[in-house]
Amino acid sequence: MNKIRALVVDDNMVNQTMHHRLLENLGIENQVVKNGKEAVDVHYSGKYFDLILMDMDMPIMNGIEATKTLRAMGIRCMIAGVSTRSLDQEKQEFIEAGLDDYQEKPLTKAKLVSILHKINHTT
Amino acid sequence: MDTVTQLQRQLVDYTNSLFLEGFLNEQFNQLQQLQDESNPDFVVEVVSLFFQDSERLLNELAKILEQKNIDFKKVDAHVHQLKGSSSSIGAQRVQRVCIAFRNSCEEKNIEGCQKCLQHVKYEYTHVKNKLETLFKLEQQVLAAGGTIPMY
Numbered sequence: 001m002n003k004i005r006a007l008v009v010d011d012n013m014v015n016q017t018m019h020h021r022l023l024e025n026l027g028i029e030n031q032v033v034k035n036g037k038e039a040v041d042v043h044y045s046g047k048y049f050d051l052i053l054m055d056m057d058m059p060i061m062n063g064i065e066a067t068k069t070l071r072a073m074g075i076r077c078m079i080a081g082v083s084t085r086s087l088d089q090e091k092q093e094f095i096e097a098g099l100d101d102y103q104e105k106p107l108t109k110a111k112l113v114s115i116l117h118k119i120n121h122t123t
Numbered sequence: 124m125d126t127v128t129q130l131q132r133q134l135v136d137y138t139n140s141l142f143l144e145g146f147l148n149e150q151f152n153q154l155q156q157l158q159d160e161s162n163p164d165f166v167v168e169v170v171s172l173f174f175q176d177s178e179r180l181l182n183e184l185a186k187i188l189e190q191k192n193i194d195f196k197k198v199d200a201h202v203h204q205l206k207g208s209s210s211s212i213g214a215q216r217v218q219r220v221c222i223a224f225r226n227s228c229e230e231k232n233i234e235g236c237q238k239c240l241q242h243v244k245y246e247y248t249h250v251k252n253k254l255e256t257l258f259k260l261e262q263q264v265l266a267a268g269g270t271i272p273m274y
Contacts, residue, residue, distance in 0.1 A: 014173050014208035021157045021165060057203060084207055106150045106211045 004119065005048070006030040009039040009066065010055040010082075015105070019053055019082075022112050035059055036066025043070060049077055051119060053107070056083035056094055064097045071098035080115045082107055127269035134260045135272055141257065146250050151213030170254055173212050177247055180205045184240055188233075198236060199228040205243070216246040 006028050008019045016032045023030040028051075033039050035058040052070070056063040067079055080101040081094045095102055101118055103111045141147045158165040180201045187197050206221035220243040227235030261271055 012204055012207045012211075013176055014169060014211045017169050017172060018154070018157075018211050021162065025157055057200075084203070084210065105207065106153070106213075108150070108153050109156070 004028050004050045004116070006051040006053065007039060007042065007049040008032040008053050009034075009036065009058070009063065010053070011035055011058040012055070015055070015107075019107055022107060022109060023053075025109070026112065026116070028116075036061030036063060036069070039066050040069050040073070043073060043075055048075075051115065052077060052079045053082050053115075054079055054099070056081060056085055056090075064094055067094070067097040067099060078115070078119045127264065127267045130260070130264045130267055131269055131272055134257075134264055137257060137260055141253055145215055146253050148213045148215040150210065154212055167258055170212060170258075173208050173214070174251060176208050177205060177217075181240075181244055181247065188237055188240060193231075193233060193236070195228050195231050195236075199225060202228060202243075214247075214250050217243060217250055220246050 006023050008016060008023070008030055010016050010019060010032070011034050016034070020030055020032050031042065031047075031049075033042055036054075037060045039052065039054070040061065054063045054067055058066075061069075063081060063083070067081070070079065078100045079098060080103060081091075081099045082103050082105055083091075083094065084105045085091055085094070091102060101115050103115065142151075154166055154169060184198060184201050187194060187201070202221050202224045206218055206225070209215075209217035209221060220239060224236065224239035224243060227239050264271060
């Protein structure tokens with residue numbers, strides 16, 4: 001069975017560390033970048049991932065723009081939006097950018113397992 | 124009761140009190156569950172990051188709120204960061220004040236923002252002291268030859 005590879009996209013260092021460790025704890029190899037532009041650049045460099053955990057509010061390029069750009073590049077992997085935004089309108093805009101799933105922060109093991117379950121069901 | 128058991132009991136009681144008094148919520152348990160033999164200091168590392176990040180953000184907020192023309196977008200961005208990291212480690216009281224702070228930002232309420240800044244500084248200092256005491260108790264248990272109880 002191929003190992004799942006994940007990309008954490010978040011500008012907050014505490015969240016980066018937590019999400020990295022949550023994934024590692026589940027045996028998922030992962031890389032961390034700090035904004036949407038770095039997420040796009042890492043794909044341009046030829047890397048690919050099975051899962052992207054995408055924060056919404058980030059400097060330089062936010063999660064909505066990054067998701068739209070990645071989808072326009074042809075990136076079809078699971079992109080899960082992870083944000084503290086609670087208004088339906090804000091969530092809707094993020095989802096419509098091309099997300100496969102959305103989870104409200106803080107991320108927990110249970111929320112991450114539910115995201116991973118969706119990858120297994122679509123492959 | 125031997126020293127180790129006494130210290131362990133003190134640690135458990137102190138930890139429980141932090142939850143009962145609302146300083147921490149179940150997200151802190153998530154953090155603790157990520158600590159193991161391969162990452163034995165994970166909780167301290169993440170909480171230390173939280174302390175560094177929070178102090179930087181609180182200093183920035185104080186500077187911005189002293190300006191004649193306050194950039195509320197910047198205030199909101201910093202408070203959003205603080206809300207994010209406090210919620211990630213389960214620092215519930217800090218997270219809650221951040222919610223009120225963002226409301227004041229949205230209303231461009233200078234007095235409201237200044238009050239919220241004082242309030243968030245107070246809650247941050249309080250939870251910092253509590254967590255430092257928790258870590259000291261853990262060190263005492265380990266120094267006495269005991270193990271940290273599983274949460």
